[in-house]
Amino acid sequence: MNDLTIKKIADYLVAAEVEKREVVKVTAQLHPDLSVEEAYLVQQELVKMKLEEGRKIVGPKMGLTSKAKMTQMGVEEPIYGYVFDYMLINNGGKVPFSELIHPKVEAEIAFLIGEDIEGPGITGAQVLAKTQYVLPALEIIDSRYENFNFTLPDVVADNASTSRVVFGTTPKTPDQFELDLVGATLSINGEIKDLGAGAAVLGHPANAIAMLANMLARKGEKIRKGDLILSGALTGAVMLKIGDYVSGKFDGLGEVTFTVVE
Ligand code: OOG
Ligand code: MG
Numbered sequence: 001m002n003d004l005t006i007k008k009i010a011d012y013l014v015a016a017e018v019e020k021r022e023v024v025k026v027t028a029q030l031h032p033d034l035s036v037e038e039a040y041l042v043q044q045e046l047v048k049m050k051l052e053e054g055r056k057i058v059g060p061k062m063g064l065t066s067k068a069k070m071t072q073m074g075v076e077e078p079i080y081g082y083v084f085d086y087m088l089i090n091n092g093g094k095v096p097f098s099e100l101i102h103p104k105v106e107a108e109i110a111f112l113i114g115e116d117i118e119g120p121g122i123t124g125a126q127v128l129a130k131t132q133y134v135l136p137a138l139e140i141i142d143s144r145y146e147n148f149n150f151t152l153p154d155v156v157a158d159n160a161s162t163s164r165v166v167f168g169t170t171p172k173t174p175d176q177f178e179l180d181l182v183g184a185t186l187s188i189n190g191e192i193k194d195l196g197a198g199a200a201v202l203g204h205p206a207n208a209i210a211m212l213a214n215m216l217a218r219k220g221e222k223i224r225k226g227d228l229i230l231s232g233a234l235t236g237a238v239m240l241k242i243g244d245y246v247s248g249k250f251d252g253l254g255e256v257t258f259t260v261v262e
Contacts, residue, residue: 065232081160106233119217133171
């Protein structure tokens with residue numbers, strides 16, 4: 001795949017995000033043979049475009065790290081993408097529906113990294129040793145594709161559907177928890193829509209961060225001190241509508257909330 005094709009696909013996906021409209025998946029029309037490796041090149045181009053606009057990276061994120069998510073999306077392999085500064089919503093804040101296409105929410109555990117982590121061969125235990133704090137989070141995903149219908153390369157190119165993130169406000173050191181045993185509920189308007197535990201994410205959420213370090217290592221990249229990283233949904237994703245009051249409650253880690261407004 002040449003640079004021009006990479007740029008064309010990245011432009012296609014950025015335009016969909018900016019214009020808030022869903023598009024046909026890349027593998028349906030634009031580039032049927034897109035491989036996962038090529039899709040990461042498209043993602044890299046898309047990230048470069050945002051950096052050139054002055055956006056800042058908050059951290060990489062992992063996705064499709066739980067059975068719940070893999071089954072829901074029909075994709076069987078974890079992926080990564082990037083969270084940018086313009087995607088952050090304050091805990092208890094408002095998410096304008098008009099800025100998004102067809103948002104869904106999922107409950108996650110986030111890691112604030114205290115020291116660089118360079119793969120390969122990184123384990124969950126090594127990640128925990130280099131984690132400064134853990135935080136609960138709600139991620140709002142908004143695939144740019146019609147009906148969230150995509151293949152693995154499509155979703156990789158689309159920056160893993162990343163759209164908005166609400167982080168919790170009371171960071172905890174990881175040694176206070178067995179993160180695999182932390183239970184979480186995801187409620188909308190007071191009704192529990194889904195629930196899960198940390199163990200849903202590759203047995204332990206730190207394993208997702210370790211996998212990220214090892215995936216980045218293949219490109220000569222690493223996790224950096226200060227990265228704030230989502231480990232992937234431990235619940236399925238739930239569709240949002242205007243007026244929804246969303247709450248994620250995590251044992252010992254606290255509560256994260258937001259309201260969907262027009
Ligand atoms: C892809 C993004 C998945 C997660 O936490 O599993 C993700 C999608 O489901 O659209 O962010
Ligand atoms: Mg997610």
